[in-house]
Amino acid sequence: MTDRLACSIATLHLHPVKSCAGLTVDEALLIETGLQFDRAWMVADADGGMLTQRDRPRLALVQPRLRADDMVLRAPGMLALHVSLDAVEAPTRARVWDDEVKAYDMGPLAAQWFSDFLGEKVRLVRFDPDQQRLSDRRWTGEVAAENAFSDGFPLLVASTASLAELNRRLAARGLPAVGPERFRANLWLDGLEGHDEDQIDEIRFDAEGGPVRLKLVKPCARCTIPNVDPASGVAGHEPGDTLAGYRADARVNGAITFGMNAVILEGTDCVLRPGQTGSASWNF
Numbered sequence: 001m002t003d004r005l006a007c008s009i010a011t012l013h014l015h016p017v018k019s020c021a022g023l024t025v026d027e028a029l030l031i032e033t034g035l036q037f038d039r040a041w042m043v044a045d046a047d048g049g050m051l052t053q054r055d056r057p058r059l060a061l062v063q064p065r066l067r068a069d070d071m072v073l074r075a076p077g078m079l080a081l082h083v084s085l086d087a088v089e090a091p092t093r094a095r096v097w098d099d100e101v102k103a104y105d106m107g108p109l110a111a112q113w114f115s116d117f118l119g120e121k122v123r124l125v126r127f128d129p130d131q132q133r134l135s136d137r138r139w140t141g142e143v144a145a146e147n148a149f150s151d152g153f154p155l156l157v158a159s160t161a162s163l164a165e166l167n168r169r170l171a172a173r174g175l176p177a178v179g180p181e182r183f184r185a186n187l188w189l190d191g192l193e194g195h196d197e198d199q200i201d202e203i204r205f206d207a208e209g210g211p212v213r214l215k216l217v218k219p220c221a222r223c224t225i226p227n228v229d230p231a232s233g234v235a236g237h238e239p240g241d242t243l244a245g246y247r248a249d250a251r252v253n254g255a256i257t258f259g260m261n262a263v264i265l266e267g268t269d270c271v272l273r274p275g276q277t278g279s280a281s282w283n284f
Helices: 057-061 108-118 160-172 240-244
Strands: 004-014 023-025 028-031 041-044 063-066 070-074 081-084 091-096 099-105 123-127 155-159 187-190 200-207 210-221 255-266 277-282
Touching: 004 200, 023 063, 041 091, 057 108, 081 108, 091 123, 108 123, 155 160, 155 210, 160 187, 160 240, 160 255, 200 255, 240 255
Parallel strands: 155 187
Antiparallel strands: 004 023, 004 187, 004 277, 041 123, 063 070, 070 081, 091 099, 099 123, 155 255, 200 210, 200 277, 210 255
8 A cells, every 4th residue: 555645526515504405516715614605504493503404304405506695595395595695694693513603693584484494483594703613622633623514524525436335335235326415525536445535644635725735533423314315305214224234433433434524734715626636645
């Protein structure tokens, strides 16, 4: 095995509203909390608690589109909702897992839109950029990694080879393939063998604006969200059942994992694009 491994960015993905559908983008600006606009908004209950596909799988049907000045949200049976990129309304508080953070309410129209779609009273909130929400230092060490509304880390990295291996196993069981959107990664990498990312320490890309260095710090333990069909918003049992047969990871107490959470060592304000080449170093 060589000391370094060549790789490249296959695709880049943003998820502007936490747990809603994602976007495949041609470029993305790297900021302190990850990719700009990634998990910048979140649907919250009356107490400010996050709502996700874990118990509201219909969120998968909310499709965002980013334009120059606004984000357009569409969902079955709903008129389009336009959300300003540059304006917020009242300050509020929101909660992601055990983290209570400063946020901004996006107003009654957005609240009514999501409430009508989900059939319950909810709000749309935006992360306050003055809030510093840090990843767990047990995994990041000396790196103070900031997050917006992501579960716990700025970036999620996976390889196309890992997805191909999963789909090979699904096919062997007579089951249909699944797409990358189920795993909600920000960067999908070419050039790796299946699950090589599990053992990678750092990846360096030559990006627009300078070098980008990402450190892969924690296996991504998988909940039920990959089992939600993005086309129907209905939860099933796959690919979770198949993953359970070969993806238990002792580093996270035997949890089923796919992909790696990453933090930024260098490169904020640089632009990432598909096709950019990089090299990875192993963590052993």
